[in-house]
Structure formats: structure tokens, C-alpha cells
Amino acid sequence: MTFxxxxxxxxxxxxxxxxxxxxxxxxxxxxxxxxxxxxxxGFVVLGLVLCWGDAxxxxxxxxxxxxxxxxxxxxxxxxxxxxxxxxxxxxxxGIPDFMDWNQITSLPWFWQPFHSxxxxxLAVPLVPMLLALVxxxxxxxxxxxxxxxxxxxQAVAAILTILIIGQQGYTGGVNGITDLxxxxxxxxxxxxxxxxxxFVNAGLLLGCVLLAQFVRRSKLGRIxxxxxxxxxxxxxxGYDVAHFKVFVFCFAAAVAGIGGAMFTLQVGFMSPxxxxxxxxxxxxxxxxxxxxxxxxxxxxxALIVCWARTSFSEAAPQAxxxxxxxxxxxxxxxxxxxxxxxxxxxxxxxVDRLMPKPMGRAPAPASAEPARIIEQGAGx
Amino acid sequence: MFxxxxxxxxxxxxxxxxxxxxxxxxxxxxxxxxxxxIFGQMGVINMAHGEFMILGAYVTYFTxxxxxxxxxxxxxxxxxxxxxxxxxxxxxxxMLVEWALIRRLYKRxxxxxxxxxxxxxxxxxxxxxxxxxxxxxxxxPGWMMGATDLTDTIQIPxxxxxxMVLTTVITVGVFLLIYRMGWGxxxxxxVSNRMMASAVGIDxxxxxxxxxxxxxxxxxxxxxxxxxxxxxxxxxGQLYIVDTFLIxxxxxxxxxxxxIASAFTISQARSTLExxxxxxxxxxxxxxxxxxxxxxxxxxxFALKVRR
Amino acid sequence: xxxxxxxxxxxxVSFDGFRAVDDLSFYLDRNEIRVIIGPNGAGKTTVLDLxxxxxxxxxxxxxxxxxxxxxxxxxxxxxxxxGRKFQTPSIYEDLTVFxxxxxxxxxxxxxxxxxxxxxxSVVRERVEQxxxxxxxxxxxxEYAEYLSHGQKQWLEIGMLLIQDPALLMLDEPxxxxxxxxxxxxxxxxxxxxxHRSVLVIEHDMGFVEDIAHKVTVLHQGRVISEGSIExxxxxxxVVEVYLGH
Numbered sequence: 001m002t003f004x005x006x007x008x009x010x011x012x013x014x015x016x017x018x019x020x021x022x023x024x025x026x027x028x029x030x031x032x033x034x035x036x037x038x039x040x041x042g043f044v045v046l047g048l049v050l051c052w053g054d055a056x057x058x059x060x061x062x063x064x065x066x067x068x069x070x071x072x073x074x075x076x077x078x079x080x081x082x083x084x085x086x087x088x089x090x091x092x093x094g095i096p097d098f099m100d101w102n103q104i105t106s107l108p109w110f111w112q113p114f115h116s117x118x119x120x121x122l123a124v125p126l127v128p129m130l131l132a133l134v135x136x137x138x139x140x141x142x143x144x145x146x147x148x149x150x151x152x153x154q155a156v157a158a159i160l161t162i163l164i165i166g167q168q169g170y171t172g173g174v175n176g177i178t179d180l181x182x183x184x185x186x187x188x189x190x191x192x193x194x195x196x197x198x199f200v201n202a203g204l205l206l207g208c209v210l211l212a213q214f215v216r217r218s219k220l221g222r223i224x225x226x227x228x229x230x231x232x233x234x235x236x237x238g239y240d241v242a243h244f245k246v247f248v249f250c251f252a253a254a255v256a257g258i259g260g261a262m263f264t265l266q267v268g269f270m271s272p273x274x275x276x277x278x279x280x281x282x283x284x285x286x287x288x289x290x291x292x293x294x295x296x297x298x299x300x301x302a303l304i305v306c307w308a309r310t311s312f313s314e315a316a317p318q319a320x321x322x323x324x325x326x327x328x329x330x331x332x333x334x335x336x337x338x339x340x341x342x343x344x345x346x347x348x349x350x351v352d353r354l355m356p357k358p359m360g361r362a363p364a365p366a367s368a369e370p371a372r373i374i375e376q377g378a379g380x
Numbered sequence: 381m382f383x384x385x386x387x388x389x390x391x392x393x394x395x396x397x398x399x400x401x402x403x404x405x406x407x408x409x410x411x412x413x414x415x416x417x418i419f420g421q422m423g424v425i426n427m428a429h430g431e432f433m434i435l436g437a438y439v440t441y442f443t444x445x446x447x448x449x450x451x452x453x454x455x456x457x458x459x460x461x462x463x464x465x466x467x468x469x470x471x472x473x474x475m476l477v478e479w480a481l482i483r484r485l486y487k488r489x490x491x492x493x494x495x496x497x498x499x500x501x502x503x504x505x506x507x508x509x510x511x512x513x514x515x516x517x518x519x520x521p522g523w524m525m526g527a528t529d530l531t532d533t534i535q536i537p538x539x540x541x542x543x544m545v546l547t548t549v550i551t552v553g554v555f556l557l558i559y560r561m562g563w564g565x566x567x568x569x570x571v572s573n574r575m576m577a578s579a580v581g582i583d584x585x586x587x588x589x590x591x592x593x594x595x596x597x598x599x600x601x602x603x604x605x606x607x608x609x610x611x612x613x614x615x616x617g618q619l620y621i622v623d624t625f626l627i628x629x630x631x632x633x634x635x636x637x638x639x640i641a642s643a644f645t646i647s648q649a650r651s652t653l654e655x656x657x658x659x660x661x662x663x664x665x666x667x668x669x670x671x672x673x674x675x676x677x678x679x680x681x682f683a684l685k686v687r688r
Numbered sequence: 689x690x691x692x693x694x695x696x697x698x699x700x701v702s703f704d705g706f707r708a709v710d711d712l713s714f715y716l717d718r719n720e721i722r723v724i725i726g727p728n729g730a731g732k733t734t735v736l737d738l739x740x741x742x743x744x745x746x747x748x749x750x751x752x753x754x755x756x757x758x759x760x761x762x763x764x765x766x767x768x769x770x771g772r773k774f775q776t777p778s779i780y781e782d783l784t785v786f787x788x789x790x791x792x793x794x795x796x797x798x799x800x801x802x803x804x805x806x807x808x809s810v811v812r813e814r815v816e817q818x819x820x821x822x823x824x825x826x827x828x829x830e831y832a833e834y835l836s837h838g839q840k841q842w843l844e845i846g847m848l849l850i851q852d853p854a855l856l857m858l859d860e861p862x863x864x865x866x867x868x869x870x871x872x873x874x875x876x877x878x879x880x881x882x883h884r885s886v887l888v889i890e891h892d893m894g895f896v897e898d899i900a901h902k903v904t905v906l907h908q909g910r911v912i913s914e915g916s917i918e919x920x921x922x923x924x925x926v927v928e929v930y931l932g933h
Contacts, residue, residue: 058490138675147425147489151625152671158622159667162660220802222787226780233778236740237792237847238766239802247799277622281497288494318509325501332495333484 003217004210006355011296012209019202029191036198036266038306040066042205043259045287045298046212047252052284053292054216055248056228057145061153062256062283064160065128067275069257071164072127074177074270075111076120077188081181097179102169111170117184124261125254132253136246145231145245154277161276176271180264188265201262205299208255212295215251224248285324288331291340301338401651402540403609406547407433408643410602411620412627413554416639418595419628422571422588424482425493428500429624430617431507432596435473436466436603437612438511441518448519456521459604463546466600474596478589486588500617507614515616518607543605550598555636557594567591623663626670646670693718693885694855699738699748708734710909711748716855721886723896725920726906727929732889733775735906736857739887740772741765752855767797771853775860777840781833785824785843788832789815792847814850821879822846823872838869842876849880856880857887862895874898905929 004012023035044062051057084094092105099107113119135156139149164171172178180188187193215221223244226234235241264270273279282305290301305324312320335341411433418426426432443462447455481499485492524539558564569577570587578584603612610616623646631642646666653662694716701709709731716722724732737743739750741762750757757765766772780788793814796805819825822842827835832843841861848856861877862870870892877886877899890896896903896917903920905913913923920926 056490058493142675144674147493148629148674150490150493151622151629152674154622155626155667155671159664162664166658166660166664215803218803219791219796219805219807220799222783222791223802225782226791229780229782230778232742233774233780234791235762236742236766236772236778238763238794238797238851240761240763240798243799244802277618281494284494285498318505321501321505321508325498325503325505328498328501329481329495332491332498333481336491 003214007351008213010351010355012206015209015296015299016206019206020199024195024198029194032198033194033266034310035303036194036201037263038303039201039205039299040259040263040266041283041286041302041306042299043208043262044252044256044283045290045302046205046208046295047255048284048287049292049295049298050212050215050221050224051248051252052287053294053298054221054228055224055245057245057249058147058150058284059153059249059252059280060150060277060284061157061280062252063275063277063280064153064157065132065253065256066260066263066279066283067160067164067270067272068128068131068260069124070260070264070270070274071171071177072114072120072123072257073261073264074180075114076117077180077183077264078177079107079111079115080183081179096172096177098172098175098177099169104169108170125257128253128257128260129250132250133246136249137242140242140245140249143242154280157275157277157280161272164272164275172271174272176269176273178269178271180268183265189268194266197262197266201266204258204262208258209295209299212251212255216295220244220247282324285328285331287338288336289327289338291338291343293337294340294343297338297340297343304339401647402537403543403605404651405644405647406540406543407602407605407609407620408624408627408647409547409640410550410598410605411624412631412639412643413551413636414595414598414602415624416628416631416636417554417558417598418592419625422567422591423489424486424592425489425496425625426482426592426595427493427497427621428477428503428617429596429599430619430621431500431503432470432474432599432617433603433606433620434507434612434614434617435503436470436600437518437607437616438507438516438603439466439469439600440604440607441516441612444518456523458521459524459542463601463604466604467597468600470600470603471593471597475589475593477596478592482592483585483588500621504614504617511614513614515611515613517611520608539608543608546601546605550601551636551640554594554598558636563587563590623667626667626674630670630674692716693720693753694739694887695749695751696735696739697749697751699735699745699750701734701738701743701746707909709738709745712906712909712911714904714911714914716885716887718854718885719881719883721881721888721899721901723888723890723900723903724906725890725896725903729908730906731909732906733859734909736772736859736887736889739765740770740857742772763797766851766853767794769852769854771848771851771856773841773844773848773856773858773861775863777837777844779832779840779843779847782831784829784831785819785835786815786828788843789818789846789850792850794851818846818850821849822876838865838873841865842873845876845880853884855885855887859889860891861888862890862892870895 019039024032027035044066047065048059048062051059078096082094082096087093087095087097087100090097090100092100095104095107114123135153139145139152144152165174168174182188188197216224223234223239227241227244231241234244260270260274263274286302286305287298288301289305290299291297305327309320309324312323331338337344411429414432415426415429418424418429440459440462443465444455444458447458447461451458477499481495482492485495520539524542527537528541556564558567566577566582566587569580569582570584574584577587606612606616610619627642627646628639630646631638631640649666649669650662653665657665692715696715697713699709699712700707712731712735714722724735726732734743738745739752739757741757741760745758748758752765752768752770755768757768757770760768780791783791790807790811793811795811796802816825816828819828822845824835824839824842824846827839832840835843841864845858845861858877862873865873874895880886881899888896888899900917902915903917904911905920905923905926907929912929913920913926915923
């Protein structure tokens, strides 16, 4: 695979071993499920690395896409759990319980297709991608970018949250869609199921890493970096910049949607608390801490920050918000490349020395300035 | 949803909702003014603006408590004292924040956005620890509550009038400051060409700090007004931040007149729609409308044509 | 009977009432080198901006090989064969010299084209050849931000050359260069103008005399003189404009 160089393969293997061997052996089912939950955010940060780190497009509404994917999966699972048999005590059997409580008497049209697993699996990345396409085309063809775009993504997140909460008959409202039980008859709630789902999740995540890396190492990946640096010049090199921005935004949306669906499967519900402004910005925090230009770094960032939050929340919930806010400020001001930047500056030179030299052209010189975000190895 | 009302009735409803929305409008205008100064003039995105507003609200609350406990006879006038104190408190915090954080990020607008969001989290937590997590309501003096009759069918709340007057005074003050006084020229000079401004002897750091401080101070005053329409809590600042940014962007970030017109349009649209729809649907519709309009005209409704 | 490569007619643009370019017309032949000179504020850069689509004209027409450029988007104009070099070097600092040139290679410009773009021998050879032309063949793996100012200018010229444009527009190509760099640049330009038309904005008169076929003088957004360098130098209108009233 030409888009992976030796170092990539090394670190990817390390991550794979960590996710597929170390964690499952070292952790009980409950904690493994927690890690699985953290890893679903890994999908979102992958998208952010391409969208924000590489292309410079800050989206503060990734929760929208995460949530849309999650809700698609939740709708499928809820329908499966709401068979006429299981819901015979409702005034209208065969529809989800919250619809019954809201005096809805027949399944709304947009729920109908989610009876099919095939449709659901397609919808999980495609519904978020469609929304991203609409928003992206509207914004990027009109050259709305940067901070305005970020604020508008916040507004979209706010709108979707309000809509979901407000239309509780159709969406489950503020509690979300809960009490999910089986996937095609297979019960997703017991421990052994959660372990299986964990492996599926980790495997999918590693697959998405490969996909994202393929995009980054292609000419399109270099164009994204060029766009972040000099958008005008890219236009004058013959590229329709809007199309590329739309592409990367849609990619980030689709991947986030997959994460949302895996979240629903592992945790057993989906609610608007994962859709709005606050969760969206938390996802950006994970990416920033891990390193916004490093795929693997961002995943580690998600794992570390999520784990820190769980630990803090148990011990000192007050301090957590303070810690997270301060961490964010610190990372943005002093460590713009996050943990990956620290790695590049201090650890990578050691790794380089240990690795055998690749044949052919000599490797590009490492950056002298730690604060500069540089796409290393893009040409190798 | 408009069925069943005659034209006259609709007119009265709109007028009444309009006046009832006066305070909301004032809060929006003050928030947007403060943000427009910071964003429009300095290019800094301050996502913690809501927290500066809430600080002003807390200061107002404590002022009312002090007056209630120690100066009960003067309680009727506490509000005006509170406004001044709110301005000073938020303004001072603003200057501190500018010194500690903002000035390191001037060339990186997206990063300022993120860093100030982190700041907003920190401030929310600080408020929770210092002021307590529960909501507090602020008592208003008797003479400020109630309403006067403008016509047979239209009543205006008195506190609304006071806040409007206050807002007008501040708006005029800001306008004079930016466009008439020498200091405003300095701000604009620094924004246009920092190096040259510095070369002609303008203390750019001081200008930045004071500008940011004033922007935050005005948010503090918005907080005082806010106490009349909502309860104060550590997270209440989050209520309006997205709306405020959209107002600033909608009005064309560089134009003060545009900001005011935009705040007026959006708050009135909200208030009016809230009469006919639920509160949240009203908010959604207004947000959607603003986004649509921004898509058609990304520079905002009132921006000047700029040389590309 | 218009077989000019580029026909600019009645081009006007005004910003808030100020007419930066005022009813301007000129015509460019194939394989012609035209230098545009004029005092500061004459509208020279704005003319280039208008042709390449960076600025929208208020009125007038720009016709290139029979196509109306004022109706096209920037990237379409580039694909039609117009290349523009900016006054301050506009290159991708975060990418290597090789990658800078490769991005400018005229293949795989759509999203899926870029995803599936293969760095095959055709691409490699062309990039290496252009790199030799612009004196940067020893620097292919360096990040562009570490090049000297002159080298950055050359890189940008290289990024345009690799597109093989029929019309090359250069805005002060030797600004900020040392004497030896200027000589090399003149040599480079002599080489690359063989098969294309070039429109150059320049102030350095020695350089202008060296390369120009024809000179156009702009003042306050209008053409005040046009012809060979000698003709223009002795035109009293030009003298007055440069020396003031």
C-alpha cells in the first residue's frame, strides 16, 4: 500500500495491537465497553483531522452528523424492539413507546424505511453526508469560510437539537430513543455482545483510519493542505476549491455518522445530548489535544480525554469542567499540534534514528519550528 | 396560525409583543454591540461573551442583595448602581482576559474561538464554585414593575422603558466613542494597520486591552438587563451566544448601525413568533431564516462593498 | 476578424465610485511579450486581476482565444490557458517544491481526479524538467517555506509553466531579487516565452528593455501610450506622467 510509509505501518500496528489485543485482555467487559464508547468519538476526530487540521475548515457541529448516524441506527433498533408482540399493551401496538405516549397512532413516513437493515446501514453515513452536502454547497460556493462557517455550524447544531427535543413524538424528545434490545434477533445488551461490538467498532475504526490516510496521501490530501495555506493560489492552479471543501466536509460527516451508529449499538440509546453545541465542541477538544494533523494522535486524544473525564467525574465533577476548559486553552495557545506535536518534536527524532533508512530519495528535513503545522512525509 | 385575528388585532399583538420584547431587544443590542466592537473592530471571536454578560447579572444580583440588607430605603435606585458596577466588573475581567489570553492569539481567529470557548467553560465552573449552582432571581423595585398604557390596547412595561433608555445611552456613547473621539480613531487605526499605528506612537497593546474591556463591560450591562427577563445561573450565558454571533454577522460585522438593525430584526422576529408558536420553534425559525439570508448575502445585510 | 490571443475592450471596474480601471482597451498577439508600466496606482495589477478573474469587472469584455473570460470562474480561466503570477510569491509553504509543482500539473483537477491521481513517470519527468528550468532541481524535497525570496519567485513561475499556459501574466517578477537573480530570471523568461504570450508588469526599466516586444503605459486606469520601448520613452505624455506636473 503506497499510501502508508514504514512509520505509518509501525504506529498503526501499535494502535491495532492496543485496541485488538491489549484492551480486550486487560479490561473487563464493562470497561471495554467504555473504551468502545470512547472509540466511537475516534471516528469523529478522524474526520476533523482532514476537515480542520488539513483543510482548515473548523466545524463546530460534528455532533449533528454523529447524532444523525446514531439516530438512524437507533430508529432501526427501536422498530425491531417495537414489534406488535412486544408492544401489545400500548394503545397502538407496533410503534415505539414514546410515540404511543404522545398519542401518535401510526408510524410516521420517515420511520418506515428503517425497518430494513440494509437501508439503515446505507443511511448511517449517507444521511449525515447529505446534510453536509447541502450546507457545504450553500456555504462554500459562496466563499463563506473560516469563522463565519464555524458559527453557522454551531447554529445548525443548535437548530437540530431544538428540533429533536421539540418534536418528541417523532424523535423521543429530550430522552432520546432508548430501550434498544436486539439487532436482527441478536441481543446487544449482555456482556458477550458488547465485547463483539467492541471488536467490530475497533475494526471499523482501523478501516476508517486506512481510508483517511489514503485520502491524505493522495493529491487531494495535498490540495487540502494547500487550501488551508493559500486558498486563492489553489483556485489559480485550476481547482474548484468549493468542491474540495464540500468533499472533505462530507467525508467528515459520513465518518462521524458511522461513529454515532456504533455508539448507539454499544451504549444502547441515542439522545440529543450528543448532537448540540457542547458535545460538538468536545469532539473538537479531543482532536486538538491529540493533534489536529495526526490521525492516530487524534484517536489517542479522544481516548485520553474521555478516560480523564470518566475518572474525574467519579472523583471530582466540579474540577472536570475547569480542567477541560483549561486544557483546551493550554492546547490551543501553547500546543497547537497537541500530543502529536510533542511526539514529533521529542520522540520522532529517536524513532527516525532507530528505523532503517528508506531507499530512494532522502527524507524531508524535520521542522525547526515546533509550532508550525507541517504535513510531514506527504511526499514520501 | 394567523387565522382568527383581525388585522387590527394582529397589529396590536405585534406592537405588544414588540414592546414586551423590548428588554430582549435591549439585551441583544447590548450583547451584539459589545461583540461587534470586539469582533468587528478587532477581529477577535469571544465565545465567552455570554459569561461576561452573566457576571454582570450576578453583580446586579449582589447589588440588589446589598441594598435590600443594608440600604433598604434606597432600594428603588439600586439598579442604576448595579449597571455601573456590572460594567466595571465585566470590563475589568475583560481586560484581564485580554492580557492573559487574547493578545497571544491575534493572528489566529479560529484558535481564538476555541480558546475563548475553553475560557467560557472555565468561567462557568468558577461561577458555579463562587456563586453556587442554583439559579437566582433578582428582585426589582416596585416602581419599575408594572406597565403604563400607551393606547387603549397597547401597554408598555416600565422596566422595558428604562432598559431601552439605558441601551440608547450606551449605543450613542459607543457611536461617539468609535466615530467621533480620538480614541475611536486609534482603535480603527490599530485594526487597519497595526504596525503603522504602532510606528506613529499609538500604544497598540493598551488600545486592544481597553477595547476588549469596553466590549465586555457592555456585555455586563446586558447582564443587568437580562436579570429582568431570566434567572441568573452559571450556565445562563450560553443561552444567547449563538444568537448574538448571528446578529453580529447578520448585521455586517463592521457596521454598528447594521448591528443594531440586525438585533432589532432578530429579537422582534423572535418575540412576535413566540406569540404564535412555541418558544423553541420560534428560535429555530429565526435561526434558519438568518442562515438562509447569510447564504444569499454572506457579508451581512448592511456591509459596505469592499475591494476584493 | 479578431485573431488576437487576448482582446481587452472597454474594461472598467470601480470600487465605491473610484474607477481603478477606466474604459481600458488593448490587444495581445500570439507569442508576444507585452510589458505594462505606469506609476503606482495606475491600475496595472487590477488589470491582471480582472483578466484572471480575481476581481469582477463592472463593465467591458476580456476575450481570450475567442472565450469571454469575464463570465468564467477563476479556475475555469486557468484551465482555459491563462496563468497568473502574483506580486508577492504565492506558493504552498507547507509542501515541498516537488509537491508544489505536482499540484500545478494539469491533470486530476476534479475531486475524484485528485483522489485517483498517480505520480507516474510522466508527472515525475515533467516536474523534474520544470525544476531544472527554474534552477530548483537540487531543492525538490525541500519545504517551500525555506526557499529564498528569489527562489520562491522562480517556484511560482515554475508552477505556472507546468500548466503550459498560452498566456502567462507576471506581476513584477524580479521584485526583491539580487542582480544575479535578475539575470537568471531574464534568461528564464527568454526561454519560456518561446511558445506563449506573456504580459508583464515591471518597474525595472533595464529589465523591460531587455525583454519587451511592446510596451503599454497605464495611468489612472487608462492607456496613455503604447508601442516599442523607444517610442514610449520619448512620448511626452509618458514623460509628464512619470515626472509629474
